[in-house]
Amino acid sequence: MKFTGINLLDELAKDELAELRAVFNERAFNKGEIIYTPEEEDNLVFIIARGRVRIYLAYEDKEFTLAILSPGDLYATHAGCYIQAFDDAALLLTDVQSVKSMMVQVPLFTRTMVRVLGHILQNTFSIIGSLAFKDIYNRLMDYILREAKESGTPEGDGIVLNLDLTTEQLAQLMGATRQTVSTLLNDMVRAQLMEKRGRGQYFIPNIEELKRAAGE
Numbered sequence: 378m379k380f381t382g383i384n385l386l387d388e389l390a391k392d393e394l395a396e397l398r399a400v401f402n403e404r405a406f407n408k409g410e411i412i413y414t415p416e417e418e419d420n421l422v423f424i425i426a427r428g429r430v431r432i433y434l435a436y437e438d439k440e441f442t443l444a445i446l447s448p449g450d451l452y453a454t455h456a457g458c459y460i461q462a463f464d465d466a467a468l469l470l471t472d473v474q475s476v477k478s479m480m481v482q483v484p485l486f487t488r489t490m491v492r493v494l495g496h497i498l499q500n501t502f503s504i505i506g507s508l509a510f511k512d513i514y515n516r517l518m519d520y521i522l523r524e525a526k527e528s529g530t531p532e533g534d535g536i537v538l539n540l541d542l543t544t545e546q547l548a549q550l551m552g553a554t555r556q557t558v559s560t561l562l563n564d565m566v567r568a569q570l571m572e573k574r575g576r577g578q579y580f581i582p583n584i585e586e587l588k589r590a591a592g593e
């Protein structure tokens with residue numbers, strides 16, 4: 378769920394777009410800081426300039442992560458989600474009205490919007506499907522398979538996977554408790570589907586076997 382591609386920040390740094398760039402105000406946030414809540418009254422659009430930002434739903438003590446956005450991605454405060462600095466982060470903020478003219482003048486703005494929202498929608502469909510049809514173990518295997526495909530590094534016959542998430546953060550993505558996710562990860566290691574390498578790092582010796590275990 379790390380969104381990469383053509384970068385809106387590079388585009389906005391171009392001299393000819395200096396005027397458009399000037400409508401953004403930069404604000405820094407500390408890691409873990411809640412940037413916006415669904416009750417937010419400001420109607421702003423922001424581009425992530427530095428660090429990662431987590432978009433999530435929360436109800437009482439339960440949280441569900443919809444996306445972890447990276448520099449160059451954009452989002453809005455009117456989407457009914459909690460927005461949190463996942464690392465020390467900086468955002469370029471502007472009002473929705475300024476964005477309307479930007480959408481006409483900078484095609485990459487609209488393309489980035491479609492890419493980010495498309496990825497979030499894809500992830501949301503997968504979450505709905507998992508919640509409706511699969512148990513947590515399958516959801517976790519699905520997530521690991523997806524990450525291995527998108528950001529894994531081949532090594533010999535296997536794949537090295539750097540999850541870059543704590544067990545707590547992974548649990549929030551799965552809609553499960555930390556203890557459950559930790560037990561399931563250990564089960565996968567015991568079943569030799571993965572080897573633990575270090576903090577958040579795993580080696581998948583045989584991706585086909587993991588796919589079979591996940592029922593794909």
Ligand code: HEM
Pocket residue numbers: 422451452453455456457473474476477490493494
């Ligand atoms: C990349 C993220 C997003 C950007 C850049 C963005 C930007 C905008 C802009 C510029 C408008 C004003 C359109 C106009 O007045 O003509 C708008 C309206 C709106 N957006 Fe978003 N948006 C984003 C995500 C979302 C999401 C995720 C939701 C819902 C979950 C959402 C719900 C709405 C609604 C309901 C309106 C209409 C509000 C009204 O007319 O009162 N937006 N958005």
